[in-house]
Amino acid sequence: MSQFTIKDLARTLGVSPSTVSRALRGHPDISPATKQRVAEAAEKYHYHPNQLAQSLQKKRSNVIGVIVPAIRHQFFSSVISGIEELAYDNGYTIMVCQSNETLAREILNVQALVANRVAGLLIAISSETTSHEHLSRAMRQHVPLVQFDRVVEGLDTGKVVVDDYAASYGAVEHLIRSGYRRIGHMAGQDGIALNRKRFEGYRDALAAHGLPLEEKFHLHGGYREEDGRAGAERYLAMDELPEAILAINDPVAVGLFTRFKEAGVRIPADVALVGFSDTPVAALIDPPLTTVHQPAFEMGRTAVSLLLRQFDEGADFVPGTVVLKTELRVRGSSAPRGGLCN
Numbered sequence: 001m002s003q004f005t006i007k008d009l010a011r012t013l014g015v016s017p018s019t020v021s022r023a024l025r026g027h028p029d030i031s032p033a034t035k036q037r038v039a040e041a042a043e044k045y046h047y048h049p050n051q052l053a054q055s056l057q058k059k060r061s062n063v064i065g066v067i068v069p070a071i072r073h074q075f076f077s078s079v080i081s082g083i084e085e086l087a088y089d090n091g092y093t094i095m096v097c098q099s100n101e102t103l104a105r106e107i108l109n110v111q112a113l114v115a116n117r118v119a120g121l122l123i124a125i126s127s128e129t130t131s132h133e134h135l136s137r138a139m140r141q142h143v144p145l146v147q148f149d150r151v152v153e154g155l156d157t158g159k160v161v162v163d164d165y166a167a168s169y170g171a172v173e174h175l176i177r178s179g180y181r182r183i184g185h186m187a188g189q190d191g192i193a194l195n196r197k198r199f200e201g202y203r204d205a206l207a208a209h210g211l212p213l214e215e216k217f218h219l220h221g222g223y224r225e226e227d228g229r230a231g232a233e234r235y236l237a238m239d240e241l242p243e244a245i246l247a248i249n250d251p252v253a254v255g256l257f258t259r260f261k262e263a264g265v266r267i268p269a270d271v272a273l274v275g276f277s278d279t280p281v282a283a284l285i286d287p288p289l290t291t292v293h294q295p296a297f298e299m300g301r302t303a304v305s306l307l308l309r310q311f312d313e314g315a316d317f318v319p320g321t322v323v324l325k326t327e328l329r330v331r332g333s334s335a336p337r338g339g340l341c342n
Contacts, residue, residue: 082300228255
């Protein structure tokens with residue numbers, strides 16, 4: 001049996017195909033009664049709009065491309081859930097790619113999504129992304145683009161971020177007030193704005209309290225759990241450990257945590273730890289991880305909202321940055337040093 005078309009549905013209802021199309025899209029010129037009749041008939045005859053035909057008419061699809069560094073990272077999984085929810089509510093589906101933290105794969109992802117005529121792109125850049133020509137090229141091809149979490153500051157797009165500087169500053173200040181003085185930072189890779197801002201918050205909080213930044217305790221790595229374990233090895237090889245460490249994110253903090261515990265280092269008696277993201281595992285390890293809560297789901301929804309605005313406003317769209325609030329979730333991994341709080 002051939003597929004029921006919009007013309008078949010219109011003929012059955014005694015209306016024009018354009019009326020059916022507008023009714024299914026919720027157009028305000030169509031009466032509620034007609035919208036209900038069309039919806040009921042569409043369900044009865046199993047009619048579904050031809051997305052390919054619509055995309056050819058609009059010269060773009062009803063698909064939003066999403067690129068993240070790693071889908072397995074719970075933070076990005078939550079962002080994707082927020083993206084999918086609002087996209088679906090507005091008649092779009094999403095196509096998700098991961099760069100696996102490499103620039104080469106990110107470039108291929110962008111090229112593939114643009115070739116598939118996605119309606120727009122949402123992207124959190126990889127840890128290797130210091131050049132943005134591939135993104136600029138997509139924009140020159142008139143592909144709407146919004147960045148989230150990890151962004152290229154010099155690229156004139158909509159952006160959704162958190163205040164990484166303030167969050168990092170607050171986390172270090174919490175450690176200082178909890179009695180810790182020699183505080184290290186397990187950072188990400190240079191060249192990423194997020195990494196720089198979290199370092200600056202760490203540095204300035206120490207300076208504001210008259211504490212030195214001990215360079216040997218400021219290490220660079222990546223953004224995965226294995227990078228945290230590698231960082232722990234470097235700390236363990238030192239003559240002395242820092243009293244506390246601020247990690248660039250939760251996976252790195254968990255990597256530090258597990259390797260330290262394997263080596264007999266007590267958390268927080270020997271080394272306190274603070275993460276960044278508030279992934280579910282943070283509350284499950286023992287002791288639970290103090291971490292900066294990022295509103296990942298809200299970030300995803302906000303990114304889609306900016307993209308939808310860009311669709312509607314076209315050339316009149318003025319790119320801006322939305323900064324979401326964070327919250328420090330204090331748990332056992334940063335309990336007051338020696339049982340005292342300063």
